[in-house]
Structure formats: C-alpha cells, structure tokens
Amino acid sequence: MVVLMEHNERDNIWIFLKPLSLDLWLTTGAAFIFTGCVIWVLEHRVNTEFRGPPEQQLGMIFWFSFSTLVFAQREKVVNNWTRLVLIIWVFVVLILTQSYAASLASMLTVQKLKPLFTDIEEIKRNGCYVGYQNNSFIKGFLTENLGLKESMLKAYKTIEQYNDALSKGSDNGGVAAIIDEIPYLKLFIARSCSKYTMVGPTYKTDGFGFAFPKGSPLVSYMSTAILKVTQEKSLMDSIESKAFTNQTICDDQSAKISSDGRSLHVYSFGGLFIIAGAVSVFSLLMYMYSFLCSHWPTLRAMISSESSFWSKLVELAKHFDNEDLSSHHLKRRTSRVHVVDTPDDQAIGALPDANDMHNHIVVTNETVENNIDPNENDENLSSGHIDSIVNQ
Known part of the structure; x- marks a missing residue:
C-alpha cells in the first residue's frame, strides 16, 4: 500500500511536550x-528544614522532589531511609532527563x-477512498479479502494518475492510498522519490500463471x-536492479521515516518506576514500624481511650508531628548552642578610675621605698630620694 508522506512540523511551539507521551507525563x-x-x-x-507552617511544608514537598530534575536541592537529609530513597530516585530522574533530551x-x-x-x-475507520489499477484482480481482493466497500474504490490506469490522486487526497477528489502489486508500486515510488512510501503488511495472492496445453513437456x-528464480535472492536482486536502473535514484527513506513521531511511553520506563516505588514504600514501612515500636506505650494509651476514631486519628497525627528530641541530629544541633549572660558591673566589676590608678602607683612606690636597705650605696639612696620627691 502506497500513501502520501508529510514532513513533521519542527516549528511547533508545543514540540517540547512530544518527547514524552501523555501517560508518561502523568x-x-x-x-x-x-x-x-x-x-x-x-x-x-528529625530535620528542622522539613518543619514549619503547613503551607511551608506543602511547598517543601513539591520543591524538594521537583528540584531533583536539575539537582538543585539544598536541604540536607539526615535519615538513612531518606538517603536510600534519594539514591534510587536520582537515578530514575537521570534516565528520564537524558532520554527526554535525546528524543x-x-x-x-x-x-x-x-x-x-x-x-x-x-483508512477504513476514516472512510477514505482507495485507488487500484484498472482491469486487475486487485478490486476483487480489496472487496473480498480486506472488506472495503466498492463505493470507496477508484480505478486508475497510469502512474501519472496515481500521483495526481495521492497528491489531491481523499477529501479533494483523490485517494488516501494506492493498493497494487509490489513491482508496480516500486516503479511508482522510484519516480516520485520521497513524496510517497509503502506501509502496512504485504498480502500474498496467487500471482501470475502460465498456461500450457495438457501434456506439454x-x-x-x-x-x-x-522455483530457481524465486528461491535465489541474489538472482532476484539482480533482476530487480536491472528493471529499475534507469529510474530516478532516491535517498534512503528508512533513515527519515518516522511511523508516528513516536513519543516515549510509560512502558519503556516501567521497570524504573516499579523499583523506585518499591524502595520508597519499603523505606516508609520500615520507618513507620520503627516509630510504632519506639512510641508504643503512648500510642496504646491513645488507642485504648474511649474517644471516637477520628479523635484518635487526630491525636496520633499530632503525636507524629512532634519533633523527635531523641534524634542524634537534633541533639548535635542543641549541643552547639551556648547561653551567654549579658555582662554587668557586678559580674565583671567596675573599671578603676584615674584617682584609683594614681593611689595604686603611690602605694606601690612607697612600698618599694620602704624596702630599701639603709646600708645601700649612695646611688640607691639617691634613687630613693628622687622617688620620694616624685611621689610627694
């Protein structure tokens, strides 16, 4: 089956959404x-950076996870279970971003x-017209084997009519596809190059027949x-090349044709999402088990109370919301805080004024003079006399 090809629009403003399908985006x-x-x-x-008013905590949930797209998260994590979840999640994000960029x-x-x-x-679902070669067995094959209505079929005689019908399209008096024998279609595509391509399955028919008189040797x-010609591929290829050597040489379309501009689907990354989800659920269950074991006496008292179920649930949520003061991280942060008292006159004492300093000098000098030995030489006496004059 030969159909018309169209170029993908690369200037579409929403093309950045096409690398991923809708189910993968969701x-x-x-x-x-x-x-x-x-x-x-x-x-x-256990982490003060994940505490605060409800709106701040809600924003943290979205910010921290989405910031891993560009590895811009600045908040430190202190729980080992969180580190395990992040290791797997960052690997998933890396695969997703690299695949998106490549696509x-x-x-x-x-x-x-x-x-x-x-x-x-x-073509049948859209109610489009289909063309075929006039006076050939293709018409019966289309109606009997493929279930096409005869009113949706159009017969053509020449390659030029094929080209004109496909160029117009089914809505403008032409056809959406041409169904014919493969040699004829290859000849038509060779002349038209990249405007058309063959798609869909190849249907087997009885083909040509040769009639001979009965008993003919x-x-x-x-x-x-x-049998020899059909079973030897090299011989068939040589015959085909000789038949089409004088036709226009076209570029290899296999490198250009995109059957659907296919986006990446969730099935391609299903294993990654399953692993990440399993690790997250496992880490969450282990953490909740540890929480229940360490706070079981308090929780048992809440459960055994006669309040309603919703009241018990609210009390449990409030208890979980409390800061875990036994956490090693919180203890370390608390130990780094020291209380410093404001200095005052009673703790440090008043600073000495100028008179006190002068009196202190006088007392010191008098003490030195009194300690002078009378038997010292004249030089020492002179020094003592000078000191006494200065101190007066």
Whole structure:
C-alpha cells in the first residue's frame, strides 16, 4: 500500500511536550509528588528544614522532589531511609532527563517524514477512498479479502494518475492510498522519490500463471525455472536492479521515516518506576514500624481511650508531628548552642578610675621605698630620694 508522506512540523511551539507521551507525563508527575511526600514523612520529625507552617511544608514537598530534575536541592537529609530513597530516585530522574533530551534533540535536528496512514484499518475507520489499477484482480481482493466497500474504490490506469490522486487526497477528489502489486508500486515510488512510501503488511495472492496445453513437456521445465528464480535472492536482486536502473535514484527513506513521531511511553520506563516505588514504600514501612515500636506505650494509651476514631486519628497525627528530641541530629544541633549572660558591673566589676590608678602607683612606690636597705650605696639612696620627691 502506497500513501502520501508529510514532513513533521519542527516549528511547533508545543514540540517540547512530544518527547514524552501523555501517560508518561502523568506518571512522572505522580512519581515526583509521591517521592516528595515519602521524603517529607521520613524527615519531618528529625530535620528542622522539613518543619514549619503547613503551607511551608506543602511547598517543601513539591520543591524538594521537583528540584531533583536539575539537582538543585539544598536541604540536607539526615535519615538513612531518606538517603536510600534519594539514591534510587536520582537515578530514575537521570534516565528520564537524558532520554527526554535525546528524543527532543532528534525531533529538532533530524528531518523526519511521517506517512498519513499506517494501515488499511485506519483508512477504513476514516472512510477514505482507495485507488487500484484498472482491469486487475486487485478490486476483487480489496472487496473480498480486506472488506472495503466498492463505493470507496477508484480505478486508475497510469502512474501519472496515481500521483495526481495521492497528491489531491481523499477529501479533494483523490485517494488516501494506492493498493497494487509490489513491482508496480516500486516503479511508482522510484519516480516520485520521497513524496510517497509503502506501509502496512504485504498480502500474498496467487500471482501470475502460465498456461500450457495438457501434456506439454514445458510444464516441468518452467516450474523448475520459476522455483530457481524465486528461491535465489541474489538472482532476484539482480533482476530487480536491472528493471529499475534507469529510474530516478532516491535517498534512503528508512533513515527519515518516522511511523508516528513516536513519543516515549510509560512502558519503556516501567521497570524504573516499579523499583523506585518499591524502595520508597519499603523505606516508609520500615520507618513507620520503627516509630510504632519506639512510641508504643503512648500510642496504646491513645488507642485504648474511649474517644471516637477520628479523635484518635487526630491525636496520633499530632503525636507524629512532634519533633523527635531523641534524634542524634537534633541533639548535635542543641549541643552547639551556648547561653551567654549579658555582662554587668557586678559580674565583671567596675573599671578603676584615674584617682584609683594614681593611689595604686603611690602605694606601690612607697612600698618599694620602704624596702630599701639603709646600708645601700649612695646611688640607691639617691634613687630613693628622687622617688620620694616624685611621689610627694
């Protein structure tokens, strides 16, 4: 089946959304939110950066998980279970970002051609016209084997009519596809180059037949020759090349054709999401088990109370919201804080004024003079006399 091809529009303003399919976008967003909630639960009781007013905590859930897209998270994590979750999640984010970048780069830089239709069922659903070669067995094959209505078929005689019908399209008096024998279609595509392509499955038919009189000795020779030609691929390739050597040489379309401009689907990353989800759930369950074991006496008292179920649930949530003062991280932060009293006159004492300093000098000098020995030489006496004059 030959159909018209169209170029992908690379100037589409929403092309940045095409690398990922809708289901993968939704799954990735849900995974980001779920991971943010798990990290908040694991860090809320032991990390002051995950505490605060409700609106701040809600913002932290979204900010921390989505900031891992560009590895811009600045908040430190202190829980080992959180570190385990982040190791797996950062690996998932790395794979997603690299795949997205590669797919988007391919869409923006590589010229791709997309067929308007990919199979006969799509043409039938859209109610499009189909062309065939006039006076051939193709018409009966289309109605009997493929279930096409005769009113949706159009017959053509020449390659030029094929080209004109496909160029117009089904809505403008032409057809959406041409179904014919492969040799004829290859000849048509060779002349039209990249405007058309063959898509869909290849249907087997009885093909051509050779008639001989009954009892003719040529039947066995012809059958042997036909089998030899069809079973030797090299011989068939040489015959085909000779038949199309004088036709226009076209570029290899296999590198350009994109059957659907296919986006990445969630199935391609299903294993990554399963591993990340399993690790997150496991870490969360282990942390909750540790919390229940360490606070079981208090929790048992709450459960055994006669209040309603919702009241018990609220009390349990309030108890979980409390800061875990037994955490090693919180103890270390508390030990670094020291209380410093404001200095006052009673603690330090008043500073001495100028008179006190003068009196202190006088007393010191008098003490030195009194300690002078009378038997000292004249030089010492002179020194003492000078000191006494200065001190008067």
